[in-house]
Amino acid sequence: MLTLKIGAARDGDVIIAGAGPAGASAAAHLADAGFSVILIDHQQFPRDKVCGDFVGPAALLELHSLGIAGLPAFRQTNIIDEAALYLNGRHLITHPIPRMPGMPAHGRVIERKALDQWILERARAAGARVIENTRVQGFAIEPDGVCVSLKGPAGPATLRAQALIGADGSSSVVARLLRGHAVPDRNRIIAMRGYLDGLPDTGKRCDLYFSNDTFPGYYWLFPTGPHSANVGIGMVRETLPRNEEHLRQLMLGLISSDPALRARLGGAQLRAALVGWPLTTYDAALPCVGERVLLAGDAAGLINPLNGEGIQYAMLSGRWAAETLLAARARNDFSQPGLLPYAQRIERELRFDMALARLLVQLIRNRHLTPVWLEALHIIVARARVDPGYAEITGGVLAGLVPARRVLGADIVRKSAVQALLSLAGMGAKHLLRGRAHCVRIGLQTGTAAAAVAVSMAADPRAALAWGMGVAGSALELGGGMAGALLRPAAEAPLPIEAAYKSRSIM
Secondary structure, three states: OOOOOOOOOOOEEEEHHHEOOHHHHHHHHHHOOOEEEEEOOOOOOOOOOOOEEEEEHHHHHHHHOOOOOEEEEHHEEEEEOOEEEEEEEEEEEEEOOOOOOOOOEEEOOOHHHHHHHHHHHHHHOOOEEEEEEEEEEEEEEEEOOEEEEEEEEEEEEEEEEEEEOOOOOOOOOHHHHHOOOOOOHHHHHEEEEEEEEEEOOOOOEEEHHHOOOOOEEEEEEEEEEEEEEEEEEEOOOEOOOOOOHHHHHHOOOHHOOOHHHHHHHHOEEEEEOEEEEEEEEEOOOOOOOOOOOOHHHHHHHOOOOOOOHHHHHHHHHHHHHHHHHHHHHOOOOHHHHHHHHHHHHHHHHHHHHHHHHOOOOOHHHHHHHHHHHHHHHHHHHHHHOOHHHHHHHHHHHHHHOOOOOOOOOOOHHHHHHHHHHHHHHHHHHHHHHHHHHHHHHHHHHHHHHHHHHHHHHOOOOOHHHHHHHHHHHHHHHHHHHHHHHHHHHHHHHHOOOOOOOOOOOOO
């Protein structure tokens, strides 16, 4: 007797958990390619999202490819063409947004309530089925697909598809189940943001502020319109010693007391209460691919740990996930090995940059050495003032536009070392001119400070050892990325923010 085995019916080709920029852009690209897509989010759109709202040139390019840059409301958003840097209330430098081939020479500040809604509507218009107010609670891999469990207003439900994209943010359920554990604190940034209205004319400049009180972290002012701004703060969660400062109180104190920020704000008032959220930064050791499962955006940890940038990586990874699934369907292979090209693409395009950022952040976690790190910032800015090429590359790396490997190719390390020697020589000469007694006093102060750091670190040897091991591990990861970049054939070498170097461009 002939027996037919009938598999469970599928509800769609791909289910996407999370309708932010990563999930919604993936949905739009997949639906454009003829996939049946189900896009699920636990919130009702339009909804707010804690973010700095700065949309950089690479993200603008992705929005252009989706047709969103042509929306009248998009064209009314605030253009940013330069950034200023401040330290302890003093202006250090103002520089134009780094210009890259094929990219606009500006960014935009777009409130996430609007931006995410535009991308979601683009996915819906392409044919994606959108389910809101519904949480993805888990998934199970089956022989011919993936079964996703949900909980919505009508109660529990299940949906089946060929593949699942986890784009459900920094607290991703899909990522936790795929990896078998939650994200460790060392991969977390805490961010807080508020909107202020009633500013003097904001112009087209973003401000970044560093201070002894907020390091390792920074606060910002990003104009959302002629008289409004997004003001916020981001800080590494795990530091040595542990930072016990309450972020909300710290931000409110800065709004009222930082002279540079106050000058920009004028008599502005908070529109609503400050709100915060943890962000997950990139860790190459954590998988972003499994059997029939891909992680994208914040769920994959695609946030630059140095600057907190995530929108451009969310949209890039959403497109890469869609292109990977398109190739997988052509081969009828949604296995973990079949989806590995997605992970390899992330590694080619982003790992080296993220590894450098991760090493720098790991170094500055040690708050005992904050004076050293802030002096290094002074040195970098001093060189940038007199060397436009240096300024363009270092600013581009900070903004996530210039590949970190160019730091070596452009001799940035040597120039930074030369500037450091010049700065030290200048400081030494200044102290010598003030006489022997002054030099002795400075030497004693330096020795006392160094001894205090050593004693403080010795008081918590486990934390100090963990910091040192973290630095070593990050250095090894960067070294591995450098070796891979050098050994990779030229034909396989990634281009800086791959999308920017295709034929399309916007100005």
